[in-house]
Amino acid sequence: xADAVVLCTCCGAMEEIFDMAAIEERxxxxxxxxxxxxxxxxxxxxxxxxxxADRMRQLPPGxxxxxxxxxxxxxxxxxxxxxxxxxxxxxxxxxDLREGCAFVHPGDAxxxxxxxxxxxxxxxxxxxxxxxxxxxxxxxPHRRVLILGxxxxxxxxxxxxxxxxxxxxxxxxxxxxxxxxxxxxxLFPDMGSSSDMLARLDLPAGVDLRTATAxxxxxxxxxxxxxxxxxxxxxxxxxxxxxxxxxxxxGGQPVLPKGRxxxxxxxxxxxxxxxxxxxxxxxxxxxxxxxxxxxxxxxQCVAARxxxxxxxxAVCCPAALKNGMRLLECVPDAEVxxxxxxxxxxxxxxxxxxxxxxxRGVRMRPMDPEVPLxxxxxxxxxxxxxxxxxxxxxxxxxxxxxxxxxxxxxxxPDAAKLAxxxxxxxxxxxxxxxEEPARPLETPVRGVFCCGSVRWPCTVAQAVEExxxxxxxxxxxxxxxxxxxxxxxxxxxxxxxxxxxxxxxGCGRCLAACPHGACxxxxxxxxxxxxxxxxDRCEGCGGCAAVCPTGAARIAFRPVAGVVEGLxxxxxxx
Numbered sequence: 196x197a198d199a200v201v202l203c204t205c206c207g208a209m210e211e212i213f214d215m216a217a218i219e220e221r222x223x224x225x226x227x228x229x230x231x232x233x234x235x236x237x238x239x240x241x242x243x244x245x246x247x248a249d250r251m252r253q254l255p256p257g258x259x260x261x262x263x264x265x266x267x268x269x270x271x272x273x274x275x276x277x278x279x280x281x282x283x284x285x286x287x288x289x290x291d292l293r294e295g296c297a298f299v300h301p302g303d304a305x306x307x308x309x310x311x312x313x314x315x316x317x318x319x320x321x322x323x324x325x326x327x328x329x330x331x332x333x334x335x336p337h338r339r340v341l342i343l344g345x346x347x348x349x350x351x352x353x354x355x356x357x358x359x360x361x362x363x364x365x366x367x368x369x370x371x372x373x374x375x376x377x378x379x380x381x382l383f384p385d386m387g388s389s390s391d392m393l394a395r396l397d398l399p400a401g402v403d404l405r406t407a408t409a410x411x412x413x414x415x416x417x418x419x420x421x422x423x424x425x426x427x428x429x430x431x432x433x434x435x436x437x438x439x440x441x442x443x444x445x446g447g448q449p450v451l452p453k454g455r456x457x458x459x460x461x462x463x464x465x466x467x468x469x470x471x472x473x474x475x476x477x478x479x480x481x482x483x484x485x486x487x488x489x490x491x492x493x494x495q496c497v498a499a500r501x502x503x504x505x506x507x508x509a510v511c512c513p514a515a516l517k518n519g520m521r522l523l524e525c526v527p528d529a530e531v532x533x534x535x536x537x538x539x540x541x542x543x544x545x546x547x548x549x550x551x552x553x554x555r556g557v558r559m560r561p562m563d564p565e566v567p568l569x570x571x572x573x574x575x576x577x578x579x580x581x582x583x584x585x586x587x588x589x590x591x592x593x594x595x596x597x598x599x600x601x602x603x604x605x606x607x608p609d610a611a612k613l614a615x616x617x618x619x620x621x622x623x624x625x626x627x628x629x630e631e632p633a634r635p636l637e638t639p640v641r642g643v644f645c646c647g648s649v650r651w652p653c654t655v656a657q658a659v660e661e662x663x664x665x666x667x668x669x670x671x672x673x674x675x676x677x678x679x680x681x682x683x684x685x686x687x688x689x690x691x692x693x694x695x696x697x698x699x700x701g702c703g704r705c706l707a708a709c710p711h712g713a714c715x716x717x718x719x720x721x722x723x724x725x726x727x728x729x730x731d732r733c734e735g736c737g738g739c740a741a742v743c744p745t746g747a748a749r750i751a752f753r754p755v756a757g758v759v760e761g762l763x764x765x766x767x768x769x
Contacts, residue, residue, distance in 0.1 A: 198322050199231040199254055200315055201247045203238035203263035205293055212297040214308045221312035222319070230319065239269040241276060248280035258286035258322030262315055264293040266687050267734060274683060288318035289684040320763070321686060336439030336642060337419045338362055340669045343410065343613065346374020347655050348647025348662035349444035350396040355666030356442075357401055361673050364403040364436060368427055368609070371406060372398070374446050378468065380475040382655050383517040384548035392655060410609075413441070413616040415712040417729055419642055419673070420617075439673035440642045441617065442665050443627055445607035446658070447648035450504070452497045452600035457570045463488065463577040463597050464570075467511070470518055470599045477525045484525040488597025491522060492580050494568065495535040499603035506624055508603035508652040512539045515601045516552035523556050532558040532593055534568070534582060560593075561585040570598070604652035617643050618712040626651055636665045640712040641732055644669050691733045691750070692740065694726050698747035701725035705739035705748050714739050714748075 200222065204210045215234055222230045233250040235243040238261070251259065259282065263273065266289045277283070292311050300307035340356045342349045345367030353365045365372075376389045398404060405424060411433060412423040419439035425431065449468045452458040458466070465473075477484040493515045500507060512535070519531040538559065540549045553559065562568070563585040571579035571592070579594045606625040614621050619638045620628045627645040629635040636644050646661035647653060653661065692713065694705075705714040705726055713732035717725055726748075728739075739748040 198258040198260065198319055199233065199251060200260045200262060200319070201238065201250070202232060202234045202292075202315075203243065203261070204234060204236050205264060206237050209293060209297045212301065212304055212307050213292075213311050214304065217308050218312045218315065221309070222315060238263050239273050239276075244273065244276035244280055248277060248282050251282050258288070258319075260288045260290055260315055260318035260322065261684070262290045262292040262311065262318075265291045265295065266684070268294070270684070270687065286322045287684040288321045288686050290314045290318045318686075335418065336673045337437045338673050339364060339419075339436070339438045340440045340442065340666070340673060341366065341420070341422055341436070341438040342442045342444055342666075343609075344374070344444035344446055344607070344647070344649070345369070345372035345404075345406070346444065346446040346647065346658065347376060347392070347396060348446065348649075348658040348665070349374070349442070350398060351659045351662030352442050352444055352646060352666035352669070353398055353402050354396065355663040356670040357399060359667065359670035359674065361670045362403070363401070364405065364438065365398070366405045366408050366410060366424060368409050369406065372404070376655065379471060379655070380478065381517065381521065383513045384544045386517070386520075389655075392659075396659070410613060410616075413613060415617070415640075415715050415729055415732060417731060440644065440669040442662075442669050443610070443613060443619070443638075443643065443645040443649050444647050444662060444665070445609055445613070445649045447604040447607055447652060450498045450602040450605050452602050455497055456494060456568065456598065456600055457572075457577070458600060461570065461572050461577045462575055463595075465597070465599055467493070467514055467518060467599050467601050470522075474518060474521045474525065478521070481525075487522060487526050488529065488595065489526060490530045490593075490595045491519075491532070491597045491599065492593055492595040493519065493531065493533045493599045493601060494562075494580075495533065495601045496564070497600040497602050500536070500564075504603055504605070504624065506603065506652075507539055509539050509541065510652050510654055511601040511603060513545055513548060513654075515599070516549060516557055518599070519557040520552055520555050530558070531556065532560055532595075534560050534562045534580070536562065536564050536585075560591070604648055607649055610649055618706075618709065619643055619645075636661060636668060639710045642669075642672055643712075687735070691730055691735055692728045692737075693749055694728055694739075695747045695749065698745045699726055700745050700747070702744060704742040704744070708738040708742045710736065710738060 219232050231254055233247055235246050237243045238247060270289060292314060296307055296311050296314060339362040342352050342365045345365055349365060350372060353363050357363045373393050376393050379389045382389055382392060407427045408424050409427050410422055411425045414421055420441055422436050422438060423433050425433045452466055458464050473487060477487055495511060495515060498504060515533055522529055522531055540546055563583045566583040569581035570577060577595060577598050579592055581592045584591050610627060611621060611625060614627055618640050622628050627650045629645055629650055630637050630639060636646055638645060644665040646665035647658040711732050711734050713729045714726055715729060717727035735750055737750050740750050
């Protein structure tokens with residue numbers, strides 16, 4: 196029985212560091228028969244997997260050492276393709292030569308080559324004491340995607356996931372879907388109708404839609420997650436569903452300018468969202484235009500770019516310019532002045548939108564953020580704004596009969612609660628964190644995705660794009676698994692955390708430390724054990740064992756005998 200080595204060059208990247216001939220020579224082990232070695236340019240491709248499988252079929256049945264990238268990068272995909280090509284039910288050791296060696300020693304080719312050979316030699320020694328090498332099966336995910344939020348992002352995600360042939364359940368707390376779309380009426384930069392956008396996002400038949408419904412519990416489980424749904428008004432019996440993936444698409448909400456610029460004290464002062472409602476009425480019924488201001492001042496960055504909310508929403512400026520043009524259409528002789536710190540209009544389309552607003556009469560004035568605005572009143576109504584022009588340094592008084600506060604978008608109220616249920620991290624501002632920058636719509640918790648303003652303030656068009664992408668990602672995650680069982684290399688499969696019943700104190704530190712959501716409360720065990728490990732989620736990172744104060748959380752790595760054998764093999768070839 197012969198063991199073999201398959202070495203992936205990662206499209207030539209590792210050949211720039213490693214001397215392949217020197218590795219093969221070093222693996223001979225002091226004059227013994229050389230270890231068969233197959234070098235493939237890209238093992239994670241179908242051609243590379245087929246080339247490795249063909250090489251294995253030419254050898255007597257034995258074990259296999261795979262030298263490639265970290266298993267977390269492409270391991271599952273490679274093992275699946277090798278199994279489909281017939282390489283299965285044999286001992287396999289996965290050696291991390293890219294992140295664990297080549298990337299660590301880019302300036303020492305000779306030393307990196309020797310280290311790579313030692314890593315492979317220890318893998319061969321591990322095969323020599325492998326106990327059977329039976330496949331380690333992963334629990335396939337449930338074929339249902341749960342989408343939380345029925346706004347533009349959630350609707351686009353539902354359509355995209357359903358088109359991939361998986362089951363979709365969409366949960367919306369409001370009585371109707373659409374999120375903030377029905378409140379906006381017109382969308383920038385094309386000034387299109389929000390009702391037309393909502394019609395394009397209409398849910399196709401087959402989506403399990405739950406309106407006026409909230410999530411009371413959401414927890415990781417084998418095959419995905421278990422969610423408990425209940426009516427918002429407390430009516431109906433709670434229902435429990437099993438889902439394979441969760442998409443967080445709850446959106447955000449505009450902040451009200453309470454306590455700022457005398458909002459709520461004087462008549463004529465409103466938020467941009469309140470002005471949206473008044474403009475919509477005037478556009479439907481021209482007689483309502485009489486209630487709109489003739490001299491309007493829009494103040495940007497209210498309740499934003501300060502200690503509580505240090506960020507810029509990036510949607511406030513185009514929203515203000517949109518409403519300014521709408522006001523000028525409803526009241527042609529009106530005056531609209533936008534007071535800003537600086538205008539945020541990223542991209543070619545929004546830059547053109549800015550120029551269009553200026554051409555149609557929207558005035559722009561830079562204000563000094565260090566000098567507070569003075570709100571003037573007359574008979575309980577706003578009558579003007581006194582400000583310092585940041586470009587000229589002059590103090591200017593602008594008469595107005597209407598003032599609109601442009602406030603930022605804040606995270607959805609439910610974001611923190613649902614993120615805590617799933618073990619998903621929030622940033623300092625309360626938005627859901629994806630794996631930035633490479634996979635912004637995927638969270639570190641397997642099977643949990645995010646899109647739209649729940650992860651950062653975005654336009655309606657951006658929310659639709661992100662929702663469609665998240666729907667495809669979630670559908671791919673829960674797609675029908677291959678007929679070939681999913682199996683893992685011995686050294687990866689064995690590195691799964693376990694919780695010892697007799698030692699667990701139930702402190703819960705492992706629940707907070709696990710980045711993959713693998714540690715969960717154990718609901719069905721005795722009083723001593725309060726934590727369980729979901730084997731299909733555990734990546735063997737050791738975070739639980741690192742924080743466990745009693746030593747109950749452990750990682751089942753190779754026993755000492757295996758380590759000793761690996762060191763002996765390395766010393767032989769040295």
